[in-house]
Amino acid sequence: MKIAIMGYGTIGSGVKEVLDMNRAQIEKKGGEGIEIKYILARKEHIPGVEDALVTTDFSVIENDPEVELVVESIGGIHPAYEYIKSCLEKGKHVVSSNKAVVDACGSKLIRTAKEHNCNFYFEASVGGGIPVIRTLYHNYAGENVTEITGILNGTTNFILTKMREEGSSFEDTLKEAQRLGYAERDPSADIDGFDTSRKTAILLSMTSGNRCRHEDIYTEGIRNVSDIDMAYAKALGYSIKLLGSVQTVEDKYFAYVAPMMVEEQDPLYPVNGVYNGIRIVGNCLGTTMLYGMGAGKLPTASAVVSDIIAAVRHKNNFQGIGWSDKMIEIEPMGGNAFRYFLRIEGTEEGIEKELKSYFVENGKVKVHVLPGRKDEFAIISDILFEEDFLARLSAFEDETGRRVFHYLRVNSASEE
């Protein structure tokens, strides 16, 4: 099969590298060889690539009937969307690693693929090398998926892991991650949770079969996670992870992105460094967890190549991985229920009654104090709806005159 690669950054060049490196295997498994006919780039010369392959003109690719498949690794929504759409309209399969365009335009592109009896694949858009899209499509096809919760961003997981291991502050650890190339110069997309939010939206669309807006997903990044939070987490047997989570309860959909306390028995607890993990809960399968490299050149490129092989195997039939145009509503964040970890000013003396009535109505209030810190203590609340919790928090501060320095939600694999 002759293919074109559009966009020759990390992923695009990685795809060429994987196709070269594993040529024999790919030909054997797909049943035919894969030949790169064009690489669409901004400049006419790419070091290490034959000039004959390189073009700066999309119309050459679009109008060449020999090209049966196009890899899109340009990134962003425009012109990626227009390019993908016009390739699909010409009956060319498209494989994309671009979560922005999959999130924003996925259902339109899937419909276009269907209309032209070709495929739009996007395994690499979520979880890099982790096989989550096809697992949801194939293995969870007969399941009612009640929850998907994942560590979906390697940069933030690297930072949080380092903070835990070294006791360092967020700012220092971010700088180190930037120095090592694990975080971008403008790190906002990662650390403010937007990358995770887009991937969470794709997972919600895959499981619901319908479209959603990542802008409707409550999204909180890790900027406010401090070394003090991390010290408590360690002492209490938690790890702090940036989670993207989706829940389905009857016909209602919940989704959020937030840094959370994760319990030791949770399969996401030991997922460290740049690794990602995705926990999926189904009504019959129970809990499954997929673990692997969530980013990086070769893992992501290998996921793209698995999509190329799928297209070879499904040359003449539309496979239908994806979701419909119908938009679903995501319930407001206030409707989610959590236990909360709270760091409260002072000592518990004099406010035992308020701690109990606002946060721990069931059982005894367990107070945690970090060695050497007299200015604050922490508690874990009962399970409360977020809306209710926020009202209680504000009333507690008013009544006691104590500040709550920070709170983090607790992700409870066992209770959900």
Place this chain on the structure above:
Amino acid sequence: MKIAIMGYGTIGSGVKEVLDMNRAQIEKKGGEGIEIKYILARKEHIPGVEDALVTTDFSVIENDPEVELVVESIGGIHPAYEYIKSCLEKGKHVVSSNKAVVDACGSKLIRTAKEHNCNFYFEASVGGGIPVIRTLYHNYAGENVTEITGILNGTTNFILTKMREEGSSFEDTLKEAQRLGYAERDPSADIDGFDTSRKTAILLSMTSGNRCRHEDIYTEGIRNVSDIDMAYAKALGYSIKLLGSVQTVEDKYFAYVAPMMVEEQDPLYPVNGVYNGIRIVGNCLGTTMLYGMGAGKLPTASAVVSDIIAAVRHKNNFQGIGWSDKMIEIEPMGGNAFRYFLRIEGTEEGIEKELKSYFVENGKVKVHVLPGRKDEFAIISDILFEEDFLARLSAFEDETGRRVFHYLRVNSASEE
């Protein structure tokens, strides 16, 4: 699609339960409803099942052209093999949860399916609800898979986890597992490693694309793992797991089943209780780990149902999940290299030189003594080929007059 279920034990009845429970979801995802037309059983009455569905006569199913798919959950090789074969020959898709028949007859059944343009699926035969077969087929299609190592048997993992948590002996824990229904009255297939060995053979066939014999896989069960081994493991930061492992090095294949020391940073380390975990290493994807319920009625049945939906989606085309008739050779166990954990009689005094020259040529010998035990100590060896290790072990015992009470191989995710 009209289907038949052959064999109505745990899995067969689970399939009916999942089809009933998730009817709407299954119809939506597959594009049509699934109707059970026959259940093949030994008796004409099954409590809770309409008599009209039940038959004791296979030929009724085989000869009904309305039946487009047959679920085989009889178990064992005969008559499962003959039944599957004759259904495929009539163009009926077959979904099997039966590792014995997949291991022994997989390539023949896959060829028969191909000849009759239907599908033979077997996702549930390895890892129950863990999506490993399709992940290898789809997501690892373009990878050179260098290693697959898994905790593939829930019974043994339950026993080993309990032994670690409670410090109990193998015999007592096995009895408890039998009492709780986690181990069978005749537990040999699980605890002697044969179940894991069959699953390991299927994984090797999936990754190599060729046939192998599970009888050629070195197989050691967990009968000889003692509470003392477990106490050392805990003290040294390991857990002991029964692993099935497959390695590919150039064009050579290695495979074995054995209880092994697993390091804390290995993603298999925290896989406890009846959960299974499968670590897959590819040359581009790096390490992926799939975690979930490896057995149990509903998880396994849900994997069967995912295969049923796949057959609906691939009604008229052979998909080719499987392997060829070509038999591969598995290298002898002696050609594998490991670090070894050894428990040696007495104290190290007087044999420091021999410990060094036989087992730890590189660096210092680290001796581990369990609190309160003066009659033995433990060391971890250099990486040695098994064949060489066994020769050294025997020479060491001869030369020092000391017994080696037990040894266990160390599985090193990082070094392989």
